[in-house]
Amino acid sequence: PKFVTKQEREATALQRRQDEVEVVRQRNEELLKKHDTFGKEAQRTVVKDDQGRDRYRHEKVVHRDRSSSSSDSFISFYCFHFHYYFFHLLGADEEREEAAVKERYLGIVKKEHKVHRLNDRKFVFDWDDKEDTAVDYNPVYKEKHPIQSFGRGRAEDIDTDKQEEEDRVASPLLSFREKDENNRYDERHWSEKNLKEMTERDWRIFKEDYDITTKGGNIPHPIRSWNEAGLQQDILDVIKTCGYKEPTPIQRQAIPIGLQNRDVIGIAETGSAFLIPLLSWIRSLPAADTSLDADSGPYALILAPTRELVQQIEKEAIKFGKPLNITAVSIIGGVSRERQGFKLHLGCQIVIGTPG
Known part of the structure; x- marks a missing residue:
């Protein structure tokens, strides 16, 4: 598809309208020519018929004058309608085109005509009391007999002792349930509660x-x-x-x-x-003598990816283990192997090192 600008669309529409008007004008001219030809032929026929009739000469002249006047009036009538149709049609097309352009580019929204429903068509959901067919006409079911009870609120034919025994058994359960519900909805902060x-x-x-x-x-x-x-x-x-x-x-x-x-x-x-x-x-674990059990090996081995982390862990292990008589030794690169081997020979419980 080819994009056409607004000016090109307007020019194309105007040219198309001019072509349509030109076709209408040519058709009207052809009709006028045919009418003139038909009038002239009819006039010749009338003249030939009246050549030998002298007594009707006066009527012939009058008839010729009428024919010419009617022909002139017919031509003027067609010209008037042609001009009226041409200008009226062209103006209406321009108005419709302008309205279409405004509706397309100015966003004019046409208001939809709302159809109001008649009130007679609304369905009434409320029913009349006269239409109720659920009325029980049986007097046995219509009049309910009241329950006979004693002064303490106990119903008739009920063993009061058995009922009191059931209440006595259910009371501890109810108190436990109430206590559980109170604990469940306890709004105290966790710092104010015990561990349990x-x-x-x-x-x-x-x-x-x-x-x-x-x-x-x-x-x-x-x-x-x-x-x-x-x-x-x-x-x-x-x-x-x-x-x-x-x-x-x-x-x-x-x-x-x-x-x-x-x-x-x-x-x-x-x-x-x-x-x-x-x-x-x-x-x-049982206490061990480091001098005697040095060859048994340490209790724990800690591996770290870097020597700096090994030194940091060793520092923490010595800080916690020295008061408890627990020895920690680190094995890292860049330090004398003899010195590290001597520390291991003396015995230790924790060894900290890097893999490799």
Whole structure:
């Protein structure tokens, strides 16, 4: 398809209209010529018929004058209608074309004529009471007999002793149910509750407060404080000495998992989250003499990707393990092999190194 501009469309429409008007004009001219030819032939015929009739000469002249006047009036009538039709049709086409252009480019919206429905056609959904056929005419069912009861509100033919026994048995169950409902809708904060009073909703709010996200199955609940961690007292004293007043988010969740000897993948700044369960496990083992059991090997092996991280973990392990008589040795590159071998020969419980 070829794009045509507005000026080209208007010029094409005007040329098409001029061609139509020209065709109409030519057709009207042909009709006028045929009428003139027919009038002249009729006049010749009348003249030939009246040549031998002198008595009708006066009427012949009058008839010729009438014919010429009627012919002139017919020509003037056709010319008038032709000009009226030409200018009226051309003007109407221009008005319709202008209206079509305005409707196309100016966005004129025609209002739709709304047909109003007659009120008689509306359906009435309300029924008259006279149309109700559900009335029970049987007097036995229409008049209901009242229930006979005693002064204490007990119905007739009911064993009161049995009813009191059932109420006595159901009362503890009702009190337990009410207590359960009160605990269910307890609006206290989790910090104001004991560990046994914590609900699933409280643990969910607790994790949201410390931004703890976990994935896996049968994950234990995080610890709220060091006293609820279940660690030995000497380890708790070391933790307080190191300055950890409150557990960090990774410590809150990783320590309970580590105490269950389960695998865990976590994101943390230091290695204390897995060192504390490791120290607790080593403390639960029988005490060993490092000088005699040096060849038995360490209890734990910690691998880190870089030597800087190994040194950081070693620093944390020495800080927690030295008060507990637990030795940690690091094996990294760039340090004397003889010195590292001598430390291993003396015996240690934890070895920290890089793979390779």
